[in-house]
Amino acid sequence: MLSEQVYAHLRDAIMRGDYAPGDALKPQDLAKEQGVSLAVVREALVRVVGEGLADRLPNRGFAVPAFSDRRWQEIAEARRTIEPVVLRMSIERGDVDWEARVRAAHHRLARTPAYAPEQGAYYSGAWSEAHRVFHRTLLEGCGNPVLLETFDRMWTASELARRWSAYRAPDRDHVGEHRRLEEAALARDAGTAAGVLARHLTLTAAGLAGCTDHEPAQEA
Amino acid sequence: MLSEQVYAHLRDAIMRGDYAPGDALKPQDLAKEQGVSLAVVREALVRVVGEGLADRLPNRGFAVPAFSDRRWQEIAEARRTIEPVVLRMSIERGDVDWEARVRAAHHRLARTPAYAPEQGAYYSGAWSEAHRVFHRTLLEGCGNPVLLETFDRMWTASELARRWSAYRAPDRDHVGEHRRLEEAALARDAGTAAGVLARHLTLTAAGLAGCTDHEPAQEA
DNA sequence: ATCCCGCAAATAATCGATTATTAATGCTAT
């Protein structure tokens, strides 16, 4: 299905930061550069909007969302509120297969370099994906697809905001935080794990706090 | 915008139960009966799918989702997991305006008859809406739009499943449960309120448990 | 009698063009 490809491409482009926040997503331009008709671009855009990766202004088209600092803090707070509870459930219910997958995901994350030389200041695509998989795997023991869908939505919003944050906590010990998370989870220490995760999310939020809103930008 | 109207109509129709679970949503039929072109119907359908109110089968069109008993239990569990936590936050943070809105929402719910004579066994539309507003208002004190969006999504899924449940708990004391919720919330007793809400959701889940899956149905 | 293959009808997906709305530009009147 063509619209699926266009949707995937659009989603990746936005998440990768190819467009600046506030940039207009013009159906005609996208159609030409993708070699498809307006209809499929439009369908892809509607899906992207539904996922929160773009805004729609009635009769004024589509645009990359301009995340405010306030919005970012709300997303971070929502994650702090929900994810530790789900992690508790996951640790109580996860089976041996889950344990194995947690180990595997942590191993991959630990062995993936966070920064690609050519990518400048941003995290590498491989690390971002490994990071996502590790956090998701931690929660997958809960066995509830609805809760995991909720995680997916919040993670997407969170990553989009992170992509556009100007600052990064310089003294952040990602590796240690993730290792403590893995250890607590595999030790079935739900209380400690939930606490570590909450602190992890708080630190991430603090690292991004204070970055100013981005002004609506011009053409890509 | 035409697609907005068609979207709203489609959403209401599905939530109202105009289509049976599994029914195909044929763009051509919808276009003719709504007096619009395929494109706008298609856009509305894509949005509906994004909200979880319809399934999309590649190259096989759109259909009303056939909720399984398992799926329903997962939704109910997700609500039990998340909503009490948000309610705690809401009770800790809500201001006087929030208190007033809780009172108002409860009053409206208590004074709205649950069953409309002409609607048969189903809850009336007015009661369903008052019910939703009461539950949402309880959580709105948290002040976090992201958490409230999460509630909205789960509520929608929950109501859709409820619409198609064959059984209803006969001895259910809705009125008392809601009154206790309101009292605990306004007394700022977060622990009690969270407990009452968890029990409320458990009872709802139990009331719908055991209803068999609906077979994929034929034309509307 | 049953299974497989191919044909035909239905419908999903896509396209190119048309219509309507918006934003910008330049003109006019005060």
Added chain:
DNA sequence: ATAGCATTAATAATCGATTATTTGCGGGAT
């Protein structure tokens, strides 16, 4: 000189028709 209005260019929204895919039916071979 500036404020307000008309014109125009750009683009969003919609439409009608075309193409591609799937599904059900019927004929023929085993």
